[in-house]
Amino acid sequence: MSYTITSQCQINDQQVILNDNLLVQRTGEGDWLADIYHAIGMQYPKFFKMDNLCKAGTLAAELLLRDLDFDREDVKPDWAVILMNSASSLDDDRKYQQTIADAENYYPSPAVFVYTLANIVTGEICIRHKIGGESSFYIFEQFDETQMHTFVQQAFASNPELTHVICGWVDVDGDTMDVRMWLVVKV
Amino acid sequence: MNDIIYKIGEGVVSPLGMTAGAVYEALCKGESRAQRYENTFGLPEPFFASLLDEDKLDSAFSALWDYGTEGYTKVEKAAIVAAAQAINEANIAADREEVIFVLSTTKGNVDLLENNPYEPERPYLWRTAQLITEYFDNPNTPIVVSNACISGCAAQIAAINQLRYGGYKYAVVIGAEALSKFVISGFQSFKALSPERCKPFDANRRGLNLGEAAAAIVYTIGTDEELDAGTLIVQGAAINNDANHISGPSRTGEGLLRSITKANEGFDTSRLAFINAHGTATLYNDDMESIAISRAGLQDVPVNSLKGYFGHTLGAAGILETILSAHALNHGRVLPTLGTDTPGTAATVNVCLQSQATRGDSFMKLISGFGGSNATMTFRVKR
Numbered sequence: 001m002s003y004t005i006t007s008q009c010q011i012n013d014q015q016v017i018l019n020d021n022l023l024v025q026r027t028g029e030g031d032w033l034a035d036i037y038h039a040i041g042m043q044y045p046k047f048f049k050m051d052n053l054c055k056a057g058t059l060a061a062e063l064l065l066r067d068l069d070f071d072r073e074d075v076k077p078d079w080a081v082i083l084m085n086s087a088s089s090l091d092d093d094r095k096y097q098q099t100i101a102d103a104e105n106y107y108p109s110p111a112v113f114v115y116t117l118a119n120i121v122t123g124e125i126c127i128r129h130k131i132g133g134e135s136s137f138y139i140f141e142q143f144d145e146t147q148m149h150t151f152v153q154q155a156f157a158s159n160p161e162l163t164h165v166i167c168g169w170v171d172v173d174g175d176t177m178d179v180r181m182w183l184v185v186k187v
Numbered sequence: 188m189n190d191i192i193y194k195i196g197e198g199v200v201s202p203l204g205m206t207a208g209a210v211y212e213a214l215c216k217g218e219s220r221a222q223r224y225e226n227t228f229g230l231p232e233p234f235f236a237s238l239l240d241e242d243k244l245d246s247a248f249s250a251l252w253d254y255g256t257e258g259y260t261k262v263e264k265a266a267i268v269a270a271a272q273a274i275n276e277a278n279i280a281a282d283r284e285e286v287i288f289v290l291s292t293t294k295g296n297v298d299l300l301e302n303n304p305y306e307p308e309r310p311y312l313w314r315t316a317q318l319i320t321e322y323f324d325n326p327n328t329p330i331v332v333s334n335a336c337i338s339g340c341a342a343q344i345a346a347i348n349q350l351r352y353g354g355y356k357y358a359v360v361i362g363a364e365a366l367s368k369f370v371i372s373g374f375q376s377f378k379a380l381s382p383e384r385c386k387p388f389d390a391n392r393r394g395l396n397l398g399e400a401a402a403a404i405v406y407t408i409g410t411d412e413e414l415d416a417g418t419l420i421v422q423g424a425a426i427n428n429d430a431n432h433i434s435g436p437s438r439t440g441e442g443l444l445r446s447i448t449k450a451n452e453g454f455d456t457s458r459l460a461f462i463n464a465h466g467t468a469t470l471y472n473d474d475m476e477s478i479a480i481s482r483a484g485l486q487d488v489p490v491n492s493l494k495g496y497f498g499h500t501l502g503a504a505g506i507l508e509t510i511l512s513a514h515a516l517n518h519g520r521v522l523p524t525l526g527t528d529t530p531g532t533a534a535t536v537n538v539c540l541q542s543q544a545t546r547g548d549s550f551m552k553l554i555s556g557f558g559g560s561n562a563t564m565t566f567r568v569k570r
Contacts, residue, residue, distance in 0.1 A: 075430060077445055088312050088333055090300075093369070097300040100372045106231060113373035114434045114557065117293060118312075118333040123558030126428040132445060135428040135560050136341060139312040139331035147328075154348040 003156055003165075003186045007067065009060040011036070011179035018063050032177075033059065040066075044128065051092040051115035054124045056179050057083065057170040061125045064166060064183040072129055079164040080134040081122045082151050083181075087173035088118040088139050094174075121170060133162065143169040143180065152184055162186065189410055192347050193569075194419040195357075196279075196405035197510045198272025200265045201497055202237050202398070205247050206272060210497075211514040214522055215542070219496050221384055221396045228368040234380060236366060237398035237498040239265060252322075260296050260305075263315060265401035266363035267322050274323065274359060277405035282324035285356035287349050289330045290316040290363070291342035292502040298367035319361065336465070336556025337426065338362065339505020340564050343404065344424045350408040362503035363401035370501075371397060377434070379469055387466035387492035387524050388473050388538045390531025395467040398498025402507035414569040419513045422549060422565040425449035429559035436471050436555055440479030443553060443561040447483045450563035451551070458567070459488050460547025461521040461539065463512040465554045466492020467499050468526075476553060477532035479561075485551075489539040495526030505554050509564065512550050516568055521545050 010017040016024040016036055024039045026032055033055040037047055042062055047055060061081075092115040100108050114120065119137035126135050134155060140147060152167050168181030199206060202220035203213040221237040245256045248264040251271050256264060270288075274281045295315045299305065308314045316329035330349070332342040339362040346358035374380050374397060381394035406421070414420070427449070429442035437443075462485060464476050473492075480486060493508050500507055515522045521543045530538040549567035 075441075077427065081428070086311065086313060088295075090310060093297055093300060093310075096373065097369065100368060101301065103229075103231065108372040108376040110373075110376045110434075113376055116297075116369075116373065117335045117557050119335050119558040119560065120433050122334075123428065123433045123560070126430040126559055127433070130430045132428055132430050132442060134426040135334070135558065136345075136426065137333050137558075138345075139316075139333055140328065141311075141313040141317070144328075150353060154352045157352050158348055 001156055003184050005182050006185045007064045007183045009063045009181050011056055011060055011177060013175065013177045050124060053089060053091055053170065053172040054115060054121045056172050056177060057121035058124050058128060060170065060179045060181040061129065061166050064181060065129060075130045075132045077132040078161045079131040080155055080162060081125050081131055082136045082155060082165060082167040083122055083170050084138040084140055084148065085118065085169060085171035086139065086141055087171055089116050091172045091174065092116050125166060156186065189408060190351065191411050192350055192406050192408055192421040193414060194404050195407050196273035196277030198269035198403040199507060199510060200239065200244065200269045200401040202239055203497055205243060207510050207514065211511055214496050214511060217525055219384065219525060221498050228371060230368055230371055232375060234371050234375065235383060235396050237396060238366060239399040244268065262292065262295055262363050262365040263318055265365065266319055266361050269401035269403040270319065270323070270359055270361045273403035273405045277357065279357050279405065281359065284326055286325055287327050287330065287353065287355040287358050288316065288320050288325055289332060289342045289346045289358055289360045290319060291332050291338040291361065291506065292363050293333060293335055293338055294364065294370055297369045300369065334560055335558050336501060336504065337554045337560045337562045338502040340552060340554045340562035341426060343505065343509065343564060344426060344562065346406050347421055347424065350406060356407060358406045359403060360406065360506060361401065361403040362506035364399060364501040364503045366397055366399050381468060384526045385468035385494050386526045387468040387494050388530050388532050389527040390529045392468040392470065392473060395469055395494065396498035398500040400497060400500040400503040400507050402503050402510055404506055404510065416569055417517055418569040420567050420569060422454055422567045423450040423452065424564040426560060426562045429561065431559055433559060434557050436475035440475045440482060442559060443476065443479035443555055444482050446561045446563040447479060450565050454565060456485060458547055458549045460516055460545035460550050461489040461491060462551045462553060463508055464490050464492050466494055466524065468494055472555060474533035475555065477534040477536045480536050481534035486534065486536050488537060489521045489543065490536050491522050491524045491539040493522065495524060505552065509552050509566065512552060513566065516550050519544055519546065
């Protein structure tokens with residue numbers, strides 16, 4: 001069995017790089033993730049409901065699949081999404097914590113709470129592209145490419161029907177934004 | 188062929204008991220520790236939940252560790268106690284490179300966001316796992332699985348893959364969850380909590396109860412011939428996403444059905460003694476599970492949910508419920524769905540209301556959660 005990387009995408013707090021080409025460069029101090037959304041011509045209003053972790057992962061997945069010939073609406077049980085990061089959903093957790101910290105100003109919001117789970121980003125990507133296979137989220141202190149490769153290898157080894165894996169690192173933690181994602185396709 | 192994954196150790200920390208055996212006995216007696224709490228965790232509203240007794244947890248932890256209970260949080264202590272039981276029963280040296288630790292938790296030490304007397308990185312889930320491996324002197328980087336409510340099964344599946352393809356000989360899979368203002372207020376904001384004992388699959392179900400617990404399993408890999416009778420074997424497992432909604436299950440049970448089909452490929456499901464469902468007692472979850480079970484043609488197999496005994500223990504649920512279902516299977520028994528008297532779900536399934544005898548040699552564990560994830564694991568017992 002063999003598989004190959006067909007596209008790769010990096011997003012940090014200044015740049016979006018797709019397949020080694022600089023795609024978007026940050027210019028102003030505005031909402032960087034919304035700027036990327038507009039710059040790449042994405043049309044998906046649900047994007048604006050998401051927390052930053054989900055926005056970052058959803059943008060990267062969109063770019064990874066941009067040049068692939070596929071039907072987005074077709075359910076894909078043989079595609080998987082395997083992501084990992086360091087901060088889990090702590091970026092949104094801190095926002096939710098603010099809504100319950102003060103007894104005088106207590107307003108827990110389901111719209112914020114729903115994003116206090118790391119794997120929601122895998123769910124958002126599955127919904128956007130109708131991916132019905134495995135969706136998994138792992139937490140490690142630091143990104144380790146060997147570890148990532150092991151998970152992808154194990155996904156292919158344990159599921160002979162698997163054809164596509166969106167995988168990588170998607171970490172959003174306060175000012176830190178570190179997205180390194182890949183599309184791996186069975187050949 | 189060296190490809191059978193089987194359980195060689197287990198541990199449980201629950202409000203119902205501090206070992207797996209004690210909790211199984213409590214289940215057989217129909218006990219539950221779920222109760223109404225007021226003015227707890229600084230929450231303005233009361234809630235119904237199943238909380239760990241910190242004194243009992245501290246004394247179990249102190250029995251293992253001579254240096255006091257000060258340096259560890261509740262979720263860490265619970266995880267360590269459960270893991271120590273499992274490692275002890277498995278009789279393995281946890282400090283060796285052939286042992287990998289896999290931790291399942293959704294929120295770990297999230298309560299430290301309010302007040303953190305420890306190092307700044309303590310709320311990070313990798314740090315929780317690191318403290319556990321440091322406690323056991325294990326040299327490997329632990330794997331943390333955080334897949335919402337399916338984490339406990341996803342972690343077992345990750346462990347299986349590590350044994351099959353990662354070169355490890357033993358995997359210690361730990362699920363642990365503690366409750367806090369953070370978690371309970373969030374579920375309250377979702378209007379997902381029942382004001383009374385939860386009633387899984389009941390026509391009058393009003394939502395879920397949350398629960399605290401830790402549970403651990405040690406798995407190893409080997410050949411069928413080397414197994415003793417009664418050993419729990421992983422028959423099949425699969426994870427599938429609904430690709431439908433981040434906080435609501437598929438109306439048609441799509442993802443769960445796919446995982447049931449995949450996990451049981453090549454397996455004769457007439458051997459199933461029972462299905463241990465997720466059965467959270469929310470309207471949508473139980474309807475969705477009933478539809479998936481029925482679409483899989485398994486509507487006559489007895490189905491139970493253990494949530495009435497100890498609530499939904501989030502990251503611990505998949506591991507805790509696997510262990511207790513295995514006890515029931517080994518006793519030739521299907522545990523009743525505590526709290527439920529009038530089943531009523533979108534599709535009709537065979538909800539187990541009274542303890543019943545079974546001759547089946549296997550069971551299926553179902554689990555679903557936020558993010559649209561579903562997992563199925565089928566286990567059989569060596570006869």
